[in-house]
Amino acid sequence: MNVIETNNLTKSYGKSRGIVDINFSVKEGEVFGFIGPNGAGKSTTIRTLLSLIYPTSGSAKIFGKDVVEHGPEIKKEIGYLPSEVFYYDNMKVIDLLKYSASFYKKDCTEKIKYLAEVMNLDLNKKIDDLSFGNKKKVGIVQGLLHEPKLIILDEPTSGLDPLMQQKFFDLLEEENKKGATIFFSSHILSEVQRLCDRVAIIKEGRIIKLEKISTLKENNYKKFKIETISKLDKNYFNIAGVNKLESKGNVVNFMFKGNINTIMQKIATVDISNIWIDEPDLEEIFMHYYSKEE
Numbered sequence: 001m002n003v004i005e006t007n008n009l010t011k012s013y014g015k016s017r018g019i020v021d022i023n024f025s026v027k028e029g030e031v032f033g034f035i036g037p038n039g040a041g042k043s044t045t046i047r048t049l050l051s052l053i054y055p056t057s058g059s060a061k062i063f064g065k066d067v068v069e070h071g072p073e074i075k076k077e078i079g080y081l082p083s084e085v086f087y088y089d090n091m092k093v094i095d096l097l098k099y100s101a102s103f104y105k106k107d108c109t110e111k112i113k114y115l116a117e118v119m120n121l122d123l124n125k126k127i128d129d130l131s132f133g134n135k136k137k138v139g140i141v142q143g144l145l146h147e148p149k150l151i152i153l154d155e156p157t158s159g160l161d162p163l164m165q166q167k168f169f170d171l172l173e174e175e176n177k178k179g180a181t182i183f184f185s186s187h188i189l190s191e192v193q194r195l196c197d198r199v200a201i202i203k204e205g206r207i208i209k210l211e212k213i214s215t216l217k218e219n220n221y222k223k224f225k226i227e228t229i230s231k232l233d234k235n236y237f238n239i240a241g242v243n244k245l246e247s248k249g250n251v252v253n254f255m256f257k258g259n260i261n262t263i264m265q266k267i268a269t270v271d272i273s274n275i276w277i278d279e280p281d282l283e284e285i286f287m288h289y290y291s292k293e294e
């Protein structure tokens with residue numbers, strides 16, 4: 001079953017582009033990453049899914065229901081962490097969380113305690129006295145306290161220190177194992193790589209790639225670094241499929257895409273003293289897509 005499904009979802013802000021013809025679906029139990037540079041349209045997509053803003057054209061469904069028609073009902077089953085959190089500063093953390101919990105028909109007391117303990121959040125402090133990162137933790141607890149079926153997170157880790165990021169990811173993994181579907185936006189590639197099953201890359205309001213993380217990595221360039229016994233002609237490896245060829249002394253670096261046997265045969269004809277073959281990291285893969293589309 002698809003938990004999220006969009007159909008040519010489009011949102012314009014007057015004349016300026018927000019998102020254009022966004023099509024993707026997220027399956028039940030999946031962790032789906034939404035990645036793109038600043039201003040690409042990540043928050044616009046998320047806000048449209050949550051019917052905080054309405055589409056200009058196209059539509060979206062969550063749990064099989066149209067988000068505009070069934071917004072309030074759908075939202076009861078969603079945990080949402082906005083990219084920036086704002087609160088009434090004068091409240092105590094625990095009072096704010098109890099107030100949030102009162103919107104759901106279940107007792108969230110134990111869950112609040114548990115989440116606060118994991119995230120190292122002092123429930124008795126006033127919101128006013130919290131740092132930016134601690135306010136973010138309040139948002140995280142608020143988003144997870146009712147054990148939602150779908151968790152939507154907009155740039156969730158900004159403001160959290162590395163230890164807290166780790167704990168937060170552990171929490172998400174726990175919720176996912178219990179069945180929650182997770183959709184999160186990010187421009188931090190390593191966190192997408194760690195958590196997600198699939199990822200959509202968004203650029204200038206449009207999805208330019210939607211792929212399994214594993215396929216993204218497999219179908220791509222491999223990085224070669226070869227050290228030879230004697231210096232080669234600089235164009236020796238300049239064959240079809242080779243890119244970014246650079247040589248310095250006896251060391252040659254390049255990226256290769258194509259039938260791996262072709263390049264291995266080419267390598268076998270020279271005396272080498274060392275060889276390194278690496279998968280490009282996601283950052284390199286994404287930069288490749290961004291620049292290709294420009």
Ligand SMILES: Nc1ncnc2c1ncn2[C@@H]1O[C@H](COP(=O)(O)OP(=O)(O)OP(=O)(O)O)[C@@H](O)[C@H]1O
Pocket residue numbers: 013016017018019036037038039040041042043044045083187
């Ligand atoms: N309220 C608004 N009025 C006008 N234009 C807007 C509004 N909100 C967003 N936009 C524009 O829509 C586009 C997408 O913005 P959006 O905030 O969705 O991007 P984003 O991918 O979330 O970026 P970031 O990582 O910087 O948060 C941008 O060009 C932005 O300027």
